[in-house]
Amino acid sequence: MPAIAPLIPKDRFIGLESVAHLAVGGEAPMLKSHRDAVARFFADKGQGEPARELEFQRMNRVRARCGELLSVPARDITFLSSASAGINTVAYGLDWRDGDNVVVADVEFPSGVYPWTTLAPRGVETRIVRNRNWRIALEDIADRIDARTRLVVISHVSMFTGQRIDLPALSQLVRDAGALLLLDATHAAGVVPVDASLADFVVSSCYKWLLGVHGTAIFYWNRERVPDFRAPFLGWNSSARSGGWKNPVEFELHESADRFLPGNPSYISLYILDNALDTLLPLGIDNIERHALALSGEIRAAVSDKGWELMTPEADPERAGNVCFLVPDVEAFRKTLEEQGVLVWGAYASFGRVRISTHVYNDSADVARCISALASV
Numbered sequence: 001m002p003a004i005a006p007l008i009p010k011d012r013f014i015g016l017e018s019v020a021h022l023a024v025g026g027e028a029p030m031l032k033s034h035r036d037a038v039a040r041f042f043a044d045k046g047q048g049e050p051a052r053e054l055e056f057q058r059m060n061r062v063r064a065r066c067g068e069l070l071s072v073p074a075r076d077i078t079f080l081s082s083a084s085a086g087i088n089t090v091a092y093g094l095d096w097r098d099g100d101n102v103v104v105a106d107v108e109f110p111s112g113v114y115p116w117t118t119l120a121p122r123g124v125e126t127r128i129v130r131n132r133n134w135r136i137a138l139e140d141i142a143d144r145i146d147a148r149t150r151l152v153v154i155s156h157v158s159m160f161t162g163q164r165i166d167l168p169a170l171s172q173l174v175r176d177a178g179a180l181l182l183l184d185a186t187h188a189a190g191v192v193p194v195d196a197s198l199a200d201f202v203v204s205s206c207y208k209w210l211l212g213v214h215g216t217a218i219f220y221w222n223r224e225r226v227p228d229f230r231a232p233f234l235g236w237n238s239s240a241r242s243g244g245w246k247n248p249v250e251f252e253l254h255e256s257a258d259r260f261l262p263g264n265p266s267y268i269s270l271y272i273l274d275n276a277l278d279t280l281l282p283l284g285i286d287n288i289e290r291h292a293l294a295l296s297g298e299i300r301a302a303v304s305d306k307g308w309e310l311m312t313p314e315a316d317p318e319r320a321g322n323v324c325f326l327v328p329d330v331e332a333f334r335k336t337l338e339e340q341g342v343l344v345w346g347a348y349a350s351f352g353r354v355r356i357s358t359h360v361y362n363d364s365a366d367v368a369r370c371i372s373a374l375a376s377v
């Protein structure tokens with residue numbers, strides 16, 4: 001196979017000179033130009049009242065580009081503090097009825113599971129779809145859905161197994177059942193195409209594949225499909241017009257998804273995300289996908305040769321940038337690789353899982369280094 005060059009040169013990132021950074025599924029390395037983005041924020045923030053207008057403008061710029069990224073209208077996107085906050089917004093905003101259920105996979109990220117358990121006192125059941133050899137099958141999701149299923153919650157790409165679900169097929173299944181779909185696109189947005197309009201709600205962290213930092217996460221509300229979804233948490237920023245001191249309880253919610261954002265967002269992380277999108281989007285998500293799949297495919301094949309149990313499916317449409325597999329001692333494994341300058345992610349070590357992730361700054365040399373480190377384990 002011809003050598004694959006990085007889509008973004010490594011010297012545009014901080015600290016990538018001497019390592020093979022294959023841990024973006026946990027934390028992205030930082031673009032050097034993020035320092036300028038932070039400087040832009042600091043300069044804007046010091047300008048007194050005009051600062052707020054500049055901050056809003058920056059947020060709107062990011063919103064427009066997130067709309068492009070997710071193929072949905074920008075006004076239906078807002079920025080909450082984390083993907084977990086977005087999931088909880090859905091949990092607290094839907095009008096649950098006694099006997100409703102939520103369907104979620106056993107390999108889902110904890111934030112996609114725990115919020116539904118708080119609804120148990122209101123008679124809402126959390127139903128678990130079991131994986132088969134680490135794969136979540138659409139048939140098994142369909143089996144758990146019934147007439148009382150209100151919501152199906154799933155990651156577009158699994159943080160735990162690396163599986164990418166067939167979003168159009170799942171969307172059809174959920175819609176045919178009269179239920180809603182909450183999609184966690186944290187391991188998909190920025191590396192594979194995401195059509196958010198196929199879901200009813202989408203959340204995504206921005207500090208991994210989108211190359212941003214913590215404090216800002218995307219929250220998308222499919223207004224066409226769930227126009228009556230209630231904003232559960234309100235504050236000054238949720239309203240477009242307020243009655244002021246004369247009528248303090250009179251206000252009108254924003255038309256846009258900003259109704260779900262009670263206060264200021266994290267502007268500093270929006271300035272950084274703006275810079276990250278300036279860098280990522282011109283590359284084309286299709287190109288990024290091809291790049292990540294080619295590199296992670298080589299790593300997957302090497303893991304398979306070593307005989308470790310693979311969790312990530314082989315076919316390109318069923319995976320993205322993550323390769324996940326099981327080893328007897330995750331911490332020792334991760335450290336052995338780290339000593340050779342190969343950074344991988346070992347969180348959830350107690351489950352025996354390792355995750356190796358490939359993104360825009362990786363190249364064939366990183367993969368070769370990783371494969372030789374794997375051989376030494």
Ligand SMILES: Cc1ncc(COP(=O)(O)O)c(C=O)c1O
Nearest residue numbers: 082083084109155159184186205
């Ligand atoms: C699928 C998924 N969703 C969300 C998150 C992080 O969420 P938050 O933005 O709430 O920290 C992670 C982090 O690992 C994740 O893997």
